[in-house]
Amino acid sequence: MKLRTKYILFVVILHLLTLLLTYFIFNENKIFFIISEAAIIISAMIAWQLYQQLIQPLKTLMQGVDAIKDKDFNVKFLPTGKHEVDELINVYNQMMDELRTERTRQEQQHFFLEKLIYTSPTGIVILDFDDKIKQINPKALQLLPVAEQQLIGISVHELDHPLFQQIGQLKSGETTVVKLDGASSFKLQKSHFVDRGFSRHFIMIEDLTAEILAAEKKVYGKVIRMMAHEVNNTIGPVNSIMQSAMKTDQLWQSHEFDTLKDALQVAMDRNQNLNLFMRNFADLVKLPPANKQPIVLQKVIGSVAKLMSIKAQEKEVTFEFNLPQADLNIMADEQQLEQALINIVKNAIEAHDVSGKVTFILVPSTKKLVITDTGKGISAEQSANMFSPFFSTKKDGQGIGLTLVREILLNHGFEFSLKTTRERQTEFTIYF
Structure with missing residues (x-):
C-alpha cells in the first residue's frame, strides 16, 4: 500500500469517527453539534492541504528518480517558495549537475580510448570476464587476418589460429615472440585491468617481421x-x-x-x-632491387617446369598443372621470380625420397600460386626456421635457397607461406 493511500485512509477514518462521536455526544444540543461539524470540515480541509503539501515533494522526487532511471541528467526543478521542498530541489539539482559532468567526462574518456584503440598501430584484442573476445581493433584484424564476425564472442581457447593458440597459453604479464610459416614474426603480450572488481585481459599483437x-x-x-x-x-x-x-x-x-x-x-x-x-x-x-615489368605468370611457371624436369625425372617425380587458359599478367622481375620458383620447385622435388608429385595451382581471382608436393613434409620446429639463413634440413645444404626466395619475394612485396597442411601435402603459397 502506497504512503499517500495510507494517509488518505487514516484521515478519512479519523474524521468519520469524529463525526460519529459528535453525533452521539451533541445529538440533543444542535448548536454544539453544528460547531463540531464545522470544526471537522475545517480539519478535513487542513488535512487535504497538508496532503497536497506533503505529496508534492514526493511527486517531485519520483519524477527525479524516473529521470535518473532513464539516464536523463538534464532534468532540473525550479524552486517552489517552500523551504523544505526547495532544499530537496536544490540537493537534487546539484546531484544532476555532478552526474551530467561525470557522464560527459566518462564519454570523452571512452571516446578517446576507443579512438586510440581503433587507430593504434599495434593489434589489440580485448577479452571479457570469460576470456571471450569482446573487441578487436582493425590492426589486429589485418595481422591475423580473420573476419571480425568470426571472432567476437568466441573464447580464445576455442580458436585454431596459431596466434590464438599461443595467446591461450600466455599468462597475464607474459610476452612471447611467435614465428609463423617461417617468415612472419609476431610479439604477443598479455595483460589485464580491473573492471567492476573483476580482472579482464587484453592482448597486444605487434608485427616484428620487418625489424x-x-x-x-x-x-x-x-x-x-x-x-x-x-x-x-x-x-x-x-x-x-x-x-x-x-x-x-x-x-x-x-x-x-x-x-x-x-x-x-x-x-x-x-x-x-x-x-x-x-x-x-x-x-x-647483393640482391638488386626488383626491375618490375609486365610478365605472363604461366610462361614463367612453364619455363621453370621445363628447366627442372630432368631433376624431377631422376627422382621419379611428376609435374601436374592446374593453370587457367587466359594469361595472368603480373608486375615482377622475371629473372628474380624465376630464380625463386626454381629454388621452390627444387626443394619440392628433393622432399621426395623416391617418386611423388609436384602440383602447380594458379588461382586468377586472388592471383595466388600454390606449389604442392607429396614429400615428407615439414615439422613445426623446422617450419619456424625454414627461411632462416644457414638453416637446412639437408646434409650438404647451404641454407641459402629459401632465404634467397624470401628476399626475392619480399623485394617484390609478395606475401607467401610454407607449411605442411596434412600428411604428404606441403604447400608453398605466393600471393602476387
Missing part, C-alpha cells in the same frame, strides 16, 4: 662479406701459385709426380667450388 628481417640481414650480410673477403684473399694467391706450378713442365717430367699433379688439380677444382660457394652467399647480400 627482425632487417636485423637478420644486417648480421648475416656482415658475416658473408667477412667470409667472402677472407676466402677470396686466400684462394686467389693459392690458385695462382698452383697454376704456375701446373704450367712449369720441368716439374712434371718424371711420371713419379703424376699423383702430385692430380692432387694439385683436385685442390684447384675444390678452390673453384669454394669460390662458387661464396659467390652464392654474396648474391644473397
Whole structure:
C-alpha cells in the first residue's frame, strides 16, 4: 500500500469517527453539534492541504528518480517558495549537475580510448570476464587476418589460429615472440585491468617481421662479406701459385709426380667450388632491387617446369598443372621470380625420397600460386626456421635457397607461406 493511500485512509477514518462521536455526544444540543461539524470540515480541509503539501515533494522526487532511471541528467526543478521542498530541489539539482559532468567526462574518456584503440598501430584484442573476445581493433584484424564476425564472442581457447593458440597459453604479464610459416614474426603480450572488481585481459599483437628481417640481414650480410673477403684473399694467391706450378713442365717430367699433379688439380677444382660457394652467399647480400615489368605468370611457371624436369625425372617425380587458359599478367622481375620458383620447385622435388608429385595451382581471382608436393613434409620446429639463413634440413645444404626466395619475394612485396597442411601435402603459397 502506497504512503499517500495510507494517509488518505487514516484521515478519512479519523474524521468519520469524529463525526460519529459528535453525533452521539451533541445529538440533543444542535448548536454544539453544528460547531463540531464545522470544526471537522475545517480539519478535513487542513488535512487535504497538508496532503497536497506533503505529496508534492514526493511527486517531485519520483519524477527525479524516473529521470535518473532513464539516464536523463538534464532534468532540473525550479524552486517552489517552500523551504523544505526547495532544499530537496536544490540537493537534487546539484546531484544532476555532478552526474551530467561525470557522464560527459566518462564519454570523452571512452571516446578517446576507443579512438586510440581503433587507430593504434599495434593489434589489440580485448577479452571479457570469460576470456571471450569482446573487441578487436582493425590492426589486429589485418595481422591475423580473420573476419571480425568470426571472432567476437568466441573464447580464445576455442580458436585454431596459431596466434590464438599461443595467446591461450600466455599468462597475464607474459610476452612471447611467435614465428609463423617461417617468415612472419609476431610479439604477443598479455595483460589485464580491473573492471567492476573483476580482472579482464587484453592482448597486444605487434608485427616484428620487418625489424627482425632487417636485423637478420644486417648480421648475416656482415658475416658473408667477412667470409667472402677472407676466402677470396686466400684462394686467389693459392690458385695462382698452383697454376704456375701446373704450367712449369720441368716439374712434371718424371711420371713419379703424376699423383702430385692430380692432387694439385683436385685442390684447384675444390678452390673453384669454394669460390662458387661464396659467390652464392654474396648474391644473397647483393640482391638488386626488383626491375618490375609486365610478365605472363604461366610462361614463367612453364619455363621453370621445363628447366627442372630432368631433376624431377631422376627422382621419379611428376609435374601436374592446374593453370587457367587466359594469361595472368603480373608486375615482377622475371629473372628474380624465376630464380625463386626454381629454388621452390627444387626443394619440392628433393622432399621426395623416391617418386611423388609436384602440383602447380594458379588461382586468377586472388592471383595466388600454390606449389604442392607429396614429400615428407615439414615439422613445426623446422617450419619456424625454414627461411632462416644457414638453416637446412639437408646434409650438404647451404641454407641459402629459401632465404634467397624470401628476399626475392619480399623485394617484390609478395606475401607467401610454407607449411605442411596434412600428411604428404606441403604447400608453398605466393600471393602476387
